[in-house]
Amino acid sequence: MDAIAYFNIILRLAIWFLLTADFSLANIIIGVTIAFLLPRRWTSPEPLREWIKVLWKTVVAIPQAYIEAIQIMLFPHNEEEIVREKVKPNRTPGLIFLDIFLITFTPKTIVVKYHQRGWYEVHRIRRKISDQ
Template sequence: MGGKLARQLILRLTIWFLLTANLSLANIVIGVTVALLLPRGDTGRNDRLSEWLRVLFKVFASIPQAYAEALEMILRPHKREEIVLQHVQPRRSPHLLFLDIFLITFTPKTIVLKYHEAGWFEVHRVTRGGPS
C-alpha cells in the first residue's frame, strides 16, 4: 500500500511542478501539502508500470512541444478552429485518463472539452488557415 501512496504523491508533485514551473522552497512545501490533502481514489485497477512510464515520458516530451507550438502560433497566425473526436485507449483508470487530458490540454493548440464514456475525447484545436 505504501508504494501506491508514493506513486500518487510523485504523480501529483510532478503535475504540480509542471503547472507551476517553480522549484522554490515555498512552492515545494505548497505542492507537498496539496498532494497530501487531495483525496485519494481507489479505482480497484492496477495499472501496469510500463503504461505509467510511457505516459510520464509523454508528459515530459510535451514540454518542448508546447514551447514549439506557442512559438509557431506567435509567428504564424492560427485562425481555423475545429472540434475533433480523439479515441481513448480502452480500460484506462481515472488517473491515466486525467494524464491523457493533461497531455492534450498542456499544449497551446488543443484543449479537451468533454470526455465521452464511449471512449472518446472531444478536443478543440486551432490550425493554420482561414476561418472555418
C-alpha cells in the same frame, strides 16, 4: 508503498508546484501534506508501464509546446475544428486526467469535453494552407 503510489504522490506534488509556482520551504511542506491527505481511489492500479509511457509523453510535450507556440506567433492559424479522439481502453481516472492534461498542455489543442463512453472532444487550431 508500491511504485504507483509514488507516482500518484509525485503527480500531486507536480500539479501543486505548477499551480503555486512557489518552491519555498513552507510551500513544499504544504504541498507534501496535501499530496498525502488527498483521498485516494482504491481501484485497480494502473500498470507501471502505462505510467512510464505517460510520463515520457509529458517530457516530449514540453518542447512540442514551445515549438507550437512559436509556430502560432510566426504563422497565422485561422482554421479551427473539433475532433473526437478515442480514449485508450482500460484507462483509469488518473491516466485519463494525464491524457487530458497532455492534450491541453500544447497550445494548438484543448480538450473541450470528456465523454464517459470513451471519447474526448478536442478543439484544434491549424494553419490554413491556401489552394493555388
